[in-house]
Amino acid sequence: xxxxxxxxxxxxxxxxxxxxxxxxxxxxxxxxxxxxxxxxxxxxxxxxxxxxxxxxxxxxxxxxxxxxxxxxxxxxxxxxxxxxxxxxxxxxxxxxxxxxxxxxxxxxxxxxxxxxxxxxxxxxxxxxxxxxxxxxxxxxxxxxxxxxxxxxxxxxxxxxxxxxxxxxxxxxxxxxxxxxxxxxxxxxxxxxxxxxxxxx
Numbered sequence: 001x002x003x004x005x006x007x008x009x010x011x012x013x014x015x016x017x018x019x020x021x022x023x024x025x026x027x028x029x030x031x032x033x034x035x036x037x038x039x040x041x042x043x044x045x046x047x048x049x050x051x052x053x054x055x056x057x058x059x060x061x062x063x064x065x066x067x068x069x070x071x072x073x074x075x076x077x078x079x080x081x082x083x084x085x086x087x088x089x090x091x092x093x094x095x096x097x098x099x100x101x102x103x104x105x106x107x108x109x110x111x112x113x114x115x116x117x118x119x120x121x122x123x124x125x126x127x128x129x130x131x132x133x134x135x136x137x138x139x140x141x142x143x144x145x146x147x148x149x150x151x152x153x154x155x156x157x158x159x160x161x162x163x164x165x166x167x168x169x170x171x172x173x174x175x176x177x178x179x180x181x182x183x184x185x186x187x188x189x190x191x192x193x194x195x196x197x198x199x200x
Contacts, residue, residue, distance in 0.1 A: 127155070
């Protein structure tokens with residue numbers, strides 16, 4: 001399906017706006033916690049889990065993944081797979097750098113996952129396996145998230161995705177990696193927190 005450039009731009013802007021939806025803040029507020037002022041101050045699932053509990057974390061995850069799913073799905077529906085990728089990427093950027101919150105957003109992994117599930121299901125399945133495997137090995141969510149995210153454009157390339165879409169995925173990975181710079185600094189210092197073992 002072919003759409004005008006103006007319509008595509010409007011769709012991408014709308015996807016960015018969707019990405020700014022404050023899932024973590026709303027979920028945390030339901031438990032009396034502002035995740036941007038507690039713990040690591042990151043409005044993401046892991047920090048919400050640590051500061052507001054499992055219910056709020058589950059709501060945050062669903063909201064953040066949903067932003068990527070809706071943005072990518074609607075973009076694909078109205079303008080084809082390429083526009084779906086552009087809208088999905090815009091939602092990730094909106095989540096990471098929301099203008100309405102001074103560019104202080106989350107780290108983009110869940111929203112990117114929503115986009116990839118819709119547009120690149122094989123890459124999503126591989127990334128999920130990679131995430132669980134790395135998490136089981138090191139018990140550090142940031143490490144598992146980064147390794148899984150890095151796997152996505154590689155798998156997309158292997159299964160024959162168009163070069164432009166692979167480049168968009170590489171850009172998405174770059175955004176996620178940059179947003180994890182604090183985690184990378186803590187990893188270098190050996191201070192990145194680990195998940196507790198069940199029963200431990």
